[in-house]
Amino acid sequence: MSFVLHPRLMADTAVIVDWTLSRVLLMNDKRFPWIVLVPRRSELHELFDLDEAARAQLTCEITRAGARLRSWARLRGRGGDKINVGIIGNLVPQLHVHVVSRCKTDAAWPAPVWGFGRSEPYGAAELMRAVGEIRDAL
Amino acid sequence: MSFVLHPRLMADTAVIVDWTLSRVLLMNDKRFPWIVLVPRRSELHELFDLDEAARAQLTCEITRAGARLRSWARLRGRGGDKINVGIIGNLVPQLHVHVVSRCKTDAAWPAPVWGFGRSEPYGAAELMRAVGEIRDAL
Numbered sequence: 001m002s003f004v005l006h007p008r009l010m011a012d013t014a015v016i017v018d019w020t021l022s023r024v025l026l027m028n029d030k031r032f033p034w035i036v037l038v039p040r041r042s043e044l045h046e047l048f049d050l051d052e053a054a055r056a057q058l059t060c061e062i063t064r065a066g067a068r069l070r071s072w073a074r075l076r077g078r079g080g081d082k083i084n085v086g087i088i089g090n091l092v093p094q095l096h097v098h099v100v101s102r103c104k105t106d107a108a109w110p111a112p113v114w115g116f117g118r119s120e121p122y123g124a125a126e127l128m129r130a131v132g133e134i135r136d137a138l
Numbered sequence: 139m140s141f142v143l144h145p146r147l148m149a150d151t152a153v154i155v156d157w158t159l160s161r162v163l164l165m166n167d168k169r170f171p172w173i174v175l176v177p178r179r180s181e182l183h184e185l186f187d188l189d190e191a192a193r194a195q196l197t198c199e200i201t202r203a204g205a206r207l208r209s210w211a212r213l214r215g216r217g218g219d220k221i222n223v224g225i226i227g228n229l230v231p232q233l234h235v236h237v238v239s240r241c242k243t244d245a246a247w248p249a250p251v252w253g254f255g256r257s258e259p260y261g262a263a264e265l266m267r268a269v270g271e272i273r274d275a276l
Contacts, residue, residue, distance in 0.1 A: 008264055024204060048205040059197045067186040080233075083184055087223040090240060110228035115249045132246035 003040040006094040012119075014127055016135050021057045022097075024065065024138065026131050029119035032106075033073050033101040035134070042096035047087055050130040058097070065114050065138060072101075072137035079103020086114060141178040144232040151255075152265055154273050159164055159195045160235075162203065162276065164269050167257035168212075170212050171239040173272070174202050180231035196235070203237045203276060210239075211274035217241020224252060 005023065013025035013036055020040075027034035039058060044050060050058060066083040073080035077104060086098040100113050108116040122130055143161065151174055152165035154270060159179075165172035177196060182188060204221040211218035217240060224236040238251050246254040258267055 030256075046204065046208075047223065048201045055201060056194055059193055063186045066184065070184075074142060081187075082226075082228055083229070085185065085223075085225040086250070087251055089222075089249075090220055090222070093220075104248055111253045112224070112228075112250060114224055 003042055004090050005038060005089060007021075007136075008092050009036065009038060009094065009096060014131050015138065016131055017062075019061050019084055021054060022061050023074075024061075026134055027119075028121045028127060030122045030126070030130070031117075031120050032068055032113050033078060033134070034113065035069060035099045035138075036101065037065060037097040039095055039107065043108065045089065045093050049095065062097055062099060069099060069101045069134070073103070079106060084112060086112070088114060099135045141180055144230050145236075146230050147174065147176060147234060152207050152269050155276065157199050159192060160199050162199075162274060164265075165236075165257075166187075167267060168260045168264065168268070169255075170244060170251050170257050171207055171216060171272070172251065172275075173207060173237045174180065175203060175237065176201055177233055180241060183206045183227065184186060184233065187233065198214040200237060202206055205275045207239045208274070210272060211241070213243060219253055222250060222252070228254060 011051040013027055016024040016026050021039050022037035023040055024035040027036055039050065047055065062085060070083055081104045082102045084100045084102055102109060151165050154162040155165050159177050160175035161178055163174040165174055177188065185193065200223060208218040208221055219242045220240045222238045222240055240247060
């Protein structure tokens with residue numbers, strides 16, 4: 001079966017780019033610089049559903065996303081105080097990895113962002129701009 | 139500088155075992171089967187503070203912890219419906235990785251466990267038993 005993005009992820013995000021393994025998405029929530037990596041393979045739920053080579057590739061992509069998102073956030077004066085990584089999937093079973101840049105003054109700090117308050121979607125033009133900027137940064 | 143476990147982690151957990159890279163801890167909260175991996179190196183805050191070989195080793199240890207904790211939880215009738223992995227560190231800056239086995243009937247489901255309600259510490263004998271059981275399972 002080929003890769004199909006889960007409808008909930010499709011509804012909540014915009015596509016930034018495809019990397020070797022993962023589709024890289026921007027969460028449509030302007031409260032936080034928030035990326036989601038989704039390995040482009042079917043029937044994955046847990047990290048250990050990936051073979052060893054793919055896990056190594058995913059680790060490499062998580063690392064790259066985290067380091068570059070932090071640099072981008074720091075340059076833009078949007079914090080970059082801590083990168084939070086989460087592989088949760090209690091609501092969306094398709095394996096996906098959250099990579100979120102946190103700022104000590106953001107809405108949720110020091111709590112995690114998952115399930116925190118209501119998301120604040122970008123405007124359409126704002127979303128396109130954010131996707132472009134983060135694509136360049138990654 | 140040699141490795142020293144952060145005082146908050148020391149207070150909240152019990153040591154299960156040392157693996158190649160990580161000290162493996164049991165969170166002293168009987169609501170959830172909850173392991174914490176702490177790479178035994180000083181001055182680490184982010185995943186990308188580790189060199190590539192150490193990141194690969196950490197990925198291997200996260201995978202092992204997740205797969206075996208799930209098997210243990212399923213055998214014990216404690217769910218194992220989803221493994222949640224989190225690298226957060228907003229409160230404790232020392233790099234550490236949460237690996238939590240979730241059950242669809244647990245107290246927090248489907249929310250993440252971090253920051254959810256108040257922890258419920260094990261009794262002393264119960265904690266020793268849990269550490270022993272999970273050490274055997276890992």
